[in-house]
Amino acid sequence: MKHLHQRIRDDIESRIMSGQWPPGHRVPFEHQLMAEYGCSRMTVNKVLSTLATNGLITRRRRAGSVVAEPSTQRAVLEIQDFALEAARAGTVYRFQILHRTIEPIDAAAAQRTGLPAGTRMLSVTTLHLMDGVPGAYEQRLINLDTVPEAATEHFANDPPGTWLLRRVPWTDAEHVLRAVNADAELARRLQMKTGAACLVLERRTWQAGAFVTEARITYPGDRHHLIGRFSPAAQGPAGGSAAVSP
Amino acid sequence: MKHLHQRIRDDIESRIMSGQWPPGHRVPFEHQLMAEYGCSRMTVNKVLSTLATNGLITRRRRAGSVVAEPSTQRAVLEIQDFALEAARAGTVYRFQILHRTIEPIDAAAAQRTGLPAGTRMLSVTTLHLMDGVPGAYEQRLINLDTVPEAATEHFANDPPGTWLLRRVPWTDAEHVLRAVNADAELARRLQMKTGAACLVLERRTWQAGAFVTEARITYPGDRHHLIGRFSPAAQGPAGGSAAVSP
DNA sequence: TAGTGGTCTAGACCACCGC
DNA sequence: CGGTGGTCTAGACCACTAG
Numbered sequence: 001m002k003h004l005h006q007r008i009r010d011d012i013e014s015r016i017m018s019g020q021w022p023p024g025h026r027v028p029f030e031h032q033l034m035a036e037y038g039c040s041r042m043t044v045n046k047v048l049s050t051l052a053t054n055g056l057i058t059r060r061r062r063a064g065s066v067v068a069e070p071s072t073q074r075a076v077l078e079i080q081d082f083a084l085e086a087a088r089a090g091t092v093y094r095f096q097i098l099h100r101t102i103e104p105i106d107a108a109a110a111q112r113t114g115l116p117a118g119t120r121m122l123s124v125t126t127l128h129l130m131d132g133v134p135g136a137y138e139q140r141l142i143n144l145d146t147v148p149e150a151a152t153e154h155f156a157n158d159p160p161g162t163w164l165l166r167r168v169p170w171t172d173a174e175h176v177l178r179a180v181n182a183d184a185e186l187a188r189r190l191q192m193k194t195g196a197a198c199l200v201l202e203r204r205t206w207q208a209g210a211f212v213t214e215a216r217i218t219y220p221g222d223r224h225h226l227i228g229r230f231s232p233a234a235q236g237p238a239g240g241s242a243a244v245s246p
Numbered sequence: 247m248k249h250l251h252q253r254i255r256d257d258i259e260s261r262i263m264s265g266q267w268p269p270g271h272r273v274p275f276e277h278q279l280m281a282e283y284g285c286s287r288m289t290v291n292k293v294l295s296t297l298a299t300n301g302l303i304t305r306r307r308r309a310g311s312v313v314a315e316p317s318t319q320r321a322v323l324e325i326q327d328f329a330l331e332a333a334r335a336g337t338v339y340r341f342q343i344l345h346r347t348i349e350p351i352d353a354a355a356a357q358r359t360g361l362p363a364g365t366r367m368l369s370v371t372t373l374h375l376m377d378g379v380p381g382a383y384e385q386r387l388i389n390l391d392t393v394p395e396a397a398t399e400h401f402a403n404d405p406p407g408t409w410l411l412r413r414v415p416w417t418d419a420e421h422v423l424r425a426v427n428a429d430a431e432l433a434r435r436l437q438m439k440t441g442a443a444c445l446v447l448e449r450r451t452w453q454a455g456a457f458v459t460e461a462r463i464t465y466p467g468d469r470h471h472l473i474g475r476f477s478p479a480a481q482g483p484a485g486g487s488a489a490v491s492p
Numbered sequence: 493t494a495g496t497g498g499t500c501t502a503g504a505c506c507a508c509c510g511c
Numbered sequence: 512c513g514g515t516g517g518t519c520t521a522g523a524c525c526a527c528t529a530g
Contacts, residue, residue, distance in 0.1 A: 019414070019415050029495090041520090042519070042520070049497090049498085060529090061526070061527045063496075065496095073324070078320055165316055169262065171263050174473070174474070175474040178467060178471045179465075197426050200425075207264075208263060225424045226422070229420050229421075287516095295516090307510090308513085311515095493528105497525105497527085502522100505517105505519085505520105506518080507515100509514095
């Protein structure tokens, strides 16, 4: 192994992954690992801290470190840009702006987002097409208090999601996934039968507590999957939570 | 701020999040930050390394660090144990094993999982109930080559997912989410109308390259959401939210 | 109270890679 | 070649907490 801390980490991870160290098992103290590997405390501390942030062990002062109970599993879904996804699939991407208005937020949206009544919002409805076939129907609200420059944007070149992603950084996001039956309007837009199952992804994003945008993206259930791969020890962005059942 | 590295990190993160440092902007060199904050190089190195692993900046030797381009968004869904979720929601959880057989893997599953034909699999179908109401229908395959002790397990106390999670560590997982219309059998099991939209979560898990289990969990689309919160740079738990049905 | 982890220092050597 | 980040050391003090 190239680096010492990698070797130590791999040793401990493999003991945990193999079941040799089951949940609740005591991880050696830092000073023990120092002696075992003949290295300084900083090195083993970095390893154990990384393992702790990755959820493989839990650490407490005075009590030491133990292998964590695997209580929840994480599904990490990569939500790709439509144009990127299409390019990767070798299809031609195109989009249509079906609707664009600026108006005060309605009551239901105000409750969902926590914004005060009367907040001016840009409402945009977009149809995303792959090789001419509707692939997603997007209803989006953009907070003009947070993104005032959106008021004059008409999304001639980029769809709203891409435009926003390149312009406005975000600090928090909330995702809701559910399945619905297509109503007549949706079925017509997505060229499917009324009542067909659709996958709905709602995403709300904030920037330092200020609401930025809400997107409701509806995919035809028979044409779209969301796929995610995840390794518990891989280093990904931390943070987040949710609740569902396996 | 309590810790120095937290203060440095918050400073840099806020500059990035606010747009003051747009993507491509140069982050100060480590020695500059040392001087600015009057600390050692290890401290600023830890901060910048963390930001790099969290995807906020990219670092290259000689070239220095720059603010990263936001590319794809991630939805992180934490998939909780049924019993835990029920306890949190204050409902009574119960499950029924509808079906349990041991047989060679079928052709379709062999292709999905990459297992050789003839591999012996434990097939279990489970109905999960919350307060007596069907909440999920689970079809699971368990590889008996990897989990031989499952051959004699009849899941009297714990449902298969909970039993497995406590027994078999996993190193890789793949998730697929889609929406389907309920067929007659599914509609009967979940007490919903035929054709109603369902959310289907498929999860396949491996342990060091060896296939462990595949679960296809079907939720009533009108009774269940998957909810996830996500902060790109958050360090600790970002405040759990109980997901429930409307 | 003693032992543990959390943080930080002031150095060091090395690998890499743009100039 | 030189400057950058990657890694590591051998200490140190402090905060927390189990016993």
